Amino acid sequence: MGDKKVRVRFAPSPTGDLHVGNIRTALFDWAYARHTGGTFIFRIEDTDTTRVTDEYIAAAIDTLRWLGLQWDEGPEVGGEFGPYQQSQRMDIYAHWAKKFLDQKDAYYCFCTAAELEARREAQRAANVAPGYDGQCRNLSEEQIAGFRAEGRQPVIRMRMPDGQTTFIDQIRGEVSFDHKFVPDFVLVRGDGSPLYTLAVAVDDILMKVTHILRGEDLLSSTPRQTRVYQAMGIKEEDFPVFAHLPFVMGQDNTKLSKRNGEVSVNWYREAGFLPEAICNYLALLGWSPGEDRENISMQELTELFTVERVHSSPAKFDMKKLEAINGDKIRALTLDEFLDWSLPFLKDANVIAGSEEEIALVKAALPIIQERITKLSEIPAMLKFLFVKDFAVEPASIAKVSEAGAKAVLLRSFAELTSLTEWTHSTIELALRSSLIEEMGLKPRVAFTSLRIAVTGSTISPPLFESMELLGKSVCLERISGALAL
């Protein structure tokens, strides 16, 4: 491709929420554009109007934004080669379809779906490669008029000449397809609307795309795409460079889908995964920066990303590893960043309403839970004890605080804490250690578990003394006496 400025595009067909596989592709496209100082184009492929809805398109835009994959040309930002939504480019496709027809590169095909299916059946039965048999390739004007008189709506088919298509895939090397196995394909439907095969090729040329990084499922459609380039009069040296990314697989070794794992990026968003974690993890699926590096920032990804280091083999999606990376990213957050990410989860779970006092308390509490969570969605459960009005000990833990030993601990704690003048986690700890551990001779684990249940309601909580400091003296004493009454 010489030293033409790199232009890459991410061109999903939003028939649902963007899924993990889509995003991995988008991420690589984006990273490649940024790495090379090129342009990242975002294009909506909605030629199949029955499956793509405005809602899904809006959601795709939102998701990409959330992930931080900013595009230079595309929906909402424009660009000199727009519009970037295929449903708004119909006249362009019609123009090229007509040109191909005039050039005899394409032809009208009047075969009906039923006829096609019957012949495909026969091909399969005869053990011949199924595909269009070329029946309408050389129709005379009279035949065409005849079919039209019958009321048949023709599709426009691209003529695949004999020979083969060979190209250098940047990830797989030389790939070759014999045209015997690439039948004439449909460019325009009977109703006049274009198909992906037409639109994708035309747009990539018109938008001056230089590199096509896309899913491996499109590998075998490449000969059709280059065929359209030729018909458009594009010279082979000016074709975009192809790089077919390996799949992201589900646990059962098939393409990741709803059946074998969570696929929607929005699901991960709601589950409390950070965009940086999702991108970092996804970047490691089918690519690696080498040197045993794994935890990288978006910035580092753009610096390190090269197509040469992309794999040709598929990768399985592993939620555990994503969670581990998410935990790392959460721990690396500054307090203010962590606060911003936490608040929506706390509000959605109705733990806080959002008052200034509540936010201040959350901010004070976050440092003690930052290293204890792997997903933001765990925050509400961890901080709930600080905000609940109708506090109650977990049913499962009631027995543990109502036994004699526990009562003694609570009684003594109540007395010690009541006389405490300075209420900080260190003064609390000092007072309790000297009384419960040293004087009463209890094991820390035993003594503090009783207290933990009384104060937080659960056997599992953030660090006890810090929690007590946050809760405040009166609430702690109240809860301890409450537990004594159990």
Place this chain on the structure above:
RNA sequence: GGCCCCGUCGUCUAGCGGCCUAGGACUCUGGCUUCUCAAGCCAGCUACGAGGGUUCGAAUCCCUUCGGGGCUACCA
């Protein structure tokens, strides 16, 4: 069935002819630390699909085979 792609620990990967008795990470197991849970630290388990070549030497190159996947639409 045909065409195409792929094949290193359970998973993601490092490795591009000798540095590999195969390294890292996640998971799992054991331990340390410890007020619970985490985090952190230490240790351990486990891999070059198989068979032929080429070579002084192969995880790395070639062939075959087996296995997995994709495509085979008036979906993308």
